[in-house]
Amino acid sequence: MKPAINPNKIVVFTGAGISVSSGLEAFRNSGLRTVGLHEQLASPHAWNRRRKEVIEYYNWRRECAGKAQPTLAHLAIARLEQKYEVVVITQNVDDLHERAGSRDVIHLHGELRKVRCCGQHALVSDIGISPQHLGDTCPDGHELRPHVVWFGEQVMQYSEAGRHFKTAAKVLVIGTSLQVDPAAKLPKKGRYRAEKLIVNPHFDVADRPYSYRIIHKEADCIVPDIVAAWLDGQRW
Ligand SMILES: [Zn+2]
Known part of the structure; x- marks a missing residue:
């Protein structure tokens, strides 16, 4: 039997497209980093062979993320908690x-500001925006690695x-190609009866999951309007 839908629950599912105006890409592009660095270093193989480079790569990405700012879309999503139970899955x-204020966030690919033994x-453990150093360990002496998902x-x-998707009354997908x-x-x-929207200016309608509406706009332009309508008790 399918679980009951919670009429007060919203799932927001986000990808890189929500961060376009955060400055994240600009910081990353200003670093003159080698094209393909992520493909070279985001793997267990690289961790075994090029550990110092992997740590430095993530230190740099953590620093870039620390300089970026939440966008209008991030801030709008946080406002949904005034009225709804919201789970952000990113x-x-x-x-x-x-940092925008969302309190329940699932990071499918891990978190830059955390390391694990x-x-x-x-x-x-949460290291904030501090750099990790080669040879850092947990209190028990185990080596630490970035808490991110590698290839x-x-x-x-x-x-x-x-x-969470199965019990949400509303689903908002933002900035991911799926x-x-x-x-x-x-x-x-997501359930058939749930209100389900995809916001992405470049979304290929051929990839549209069943019964979703596609909105071909930038997140900052439209997400605040969707949130305002939902807070007002309207469908969008
Ligand atoms: Zn440990």
């Missing part, structure tokens, strides 16, 4: 949702994210 590793207890690794909290699994499968778990 593919982004920055903390812009948290490579020991069995996989203790996660070939499982996304985090996928089942939990799926359960072309990469397993994240692309999540919106399909």
Whole structure:
């Protein structure tokens, strides 16, 4: 049997497109970094062979994310909590949702501001915007690694994210192409009766999950309007 829909629950699912106006890309592009660096360094293989470079790469990305600012769309999403139970599920590793005020955020691909120990207890700790140093350890002496998902690794909290989709009365998907699994499968778990929107100026309608409406606009232009309508008790 399917779980009951919670009429007061909203799931917001976000990807890189929500951060266009945050400055994140501008900071990243100003660094004269090698094209393809992410593909070279975001893997367990690189961690074993080029550990110092991997740590420096994530230190740099953490620094860029720290300089970026939440967008109008991030801020609008946080306002939904005035009236609704909101779960934000994001593919982004920055903390812009948290800094905008969202309190319940699932990071499918991990978080730049956290590291975890490579020991069995996989203790996660928040280092804020500080750099990680080669050889840093947890209190038990296990080496620390960035708390992010690398190529070939499982996304985090996928089942939990799926359960939230199944019980939401409204689903708002922002700034993701839905072309990469397993994240692309999540919106399909949204219920037929739920109000479901996708905001993405470049979204290919061929990839549209069943019964979603597509809005081909930038997040900052339209998400505040959608949020205002929902806070007013209207469908958008
Ligand atoms: Zn440990």
